[in-house]
Amino acid sequence: MSEPRTLVEKIWDAHRIPSGSDGPDLLYVDVHLVHEATSAQAFDGLRLAGRTVRRPDLTLAVEDHNVPTDSLSITDPISIEQVARLRANCAEHGIELFPHGDARQGIVHVVGPELGAIQPGMTVVCGDSHTSTHGAFGALAFGVGTSDVEHVLATQTLPMPRPRTMAVEFTGTLPPDVTAKDLMLALLAEIGANGAHGYVLEYRGAAIRGLSMESRMTLCNLSIEAGARAGMVAPDEVTFEYLATRPRRPVGKDWDEALAHWSTLCTDPGAVFDRTVTLEVGALSPVVTWGTNPGQAVPLSQAVPDPAQFTDAAERAAARRALEYMALEPGTRMRDIEVDTVFLGSCTNGRIEDLRAAAAVLRGRVLAPSVRMLVVPGSMRVRDQAEQEGLHDVFRAAGAEWRLSGCSMCLGMNADRLSGPRRCASTSNRNYEGRQGDTARTHLVSPAVAAATAVAGRLAAPADLS
């Protein structure tokens, strides 16, 4: 009988090509996702070296980072140039592209899964750190830089040392008002923004089994914020049911064959992880960030911490700096923090489930007069689905902006940026200094908290609204 293996090890072994040189093994890449912001230099590199794309048929391109979400025509000259370059590169190499304006366009990490192109046991790579999202399907998925994008285009492989493995065990039952976003913010607060440095995480426990695919994607998406290389959830009936209706799934006998393989993709009893972290979830409540990295988070019911209470000197200094940037005083109740902007969207929380959760809170309510709220669906398909369900009417009636799909205000690269020291409750993934605008202040929240906050004008949970 063979040694018991973790899920990560099974996928690793199935994609490993021993190298003829003395370096690490090559990892074969099943799907390479490409977007306009990190690929131009990679295609140039190929051209300069006289190389070509080895497997255009395993490559899918999307325009998302630098496109407008208020208009189907791009007017920003740099965006036009970036997008034109991606289109030319895709045309030259025969790569399938979902351009801005296409009914299938959206954020790359929303589009791949909803196509059914991301399947259990696969390896997925993209020039974007939130590629960890795809681990929700039991795939090994991670972000890379532009040099590695070029390497994958040219060879469909990456030389990689075998990663260390970490089990994240969620014990207990998730309370009904606690979402995957809260779960991850709580984990980040517990282990820190570098607490899983270099590991591939496997999220485990009954609380995970009860999560939808959308929630699992939120969970895995935020793995990178703990410094992890990737995060994953072993596939189960929830995964198979999600895939069963997707356009790019295997069909007929292929489906049966694929399903038989997918069903073997779990960590064997007795397999050993390099490290295990356990988090009891039964007593959790909604979590929000107070600082400038995603690990600087507390329950919404608590107050801004006092930096003096941190025992670690580096953490103390970081907390002081964060509070200065965020213009917050220790001891201020999180619920007393007023915001002027709410952003609902991103590869973290821009899926249909997220829009439904926010709309459920906003139905029959209006935004606080001081608040601007942007609703940016994660893809045009999500947008269509939401409109079929009438969610756009709920958002508009409440006074929110119903926009087109893209990365938008998650990263401040496109026109959706905050000017001046605005304070934003955001369903995105990074509250770094300047992330949403040069002096903008970001509080990371779940979609439900985002919606309640938009109504209250200050950080709030749905239960706080009368």
Place this chain on the structure above:
Amino acid sequence: MEPLTEHTGRVLPLRRSDVDTDQIIPSRFCRRLTKTGYADGLFARWREADDFVLNDPARAGGSVLVAGPNFATGSSREHAVWALRDWGIAAVLAPSFGDIFRRNALKNGLLAVQLPDAVVSGLLDAADRDPRFLVTVDLLACEVRWDGGRQAFEVDVRARRLLLDGQDDIAVTLADGDRIAAYERGRPHWLPVFGPARAG
């Protein structure tokens, strides 16, 4: 790439932890289509403060950045490496790095070297006292040296060999082309494929 064996330069002390790549280069500077021209964006927001280390005339020309733990966490943007390189930084020493950044750095000949906490603290203190404090990063010997001390470090085997020999990363992998092709013949036929003319 030219072979790279060691670098000696003055230390730029950056006594901060969790410096994310959005600080190293804000996204609005990441919209170019080239691999060069990013020096203007390096720490663009922090450089607005006169007392920021890169603005210190006594430290002009410093080329070894020494920083706190979890340096260059966050976004995968290789622009962070390009900006550091364009500014004239040849090495970054820290107790830990964002994984993607460290890979990106070594691919561009920027020596991102992980050192023990206490060693980094010592180097920061020394640089605080003396703006002309010099450090050598020796990739051949895998050690960092300074007046009165040395510290061994570990580095990715392949990245080190590529840098020392000035070899091309992709060319080395393509030498394994037959192995890759053999692997491809054994992949399950039902795995997804894409194509420009596909609908749905």
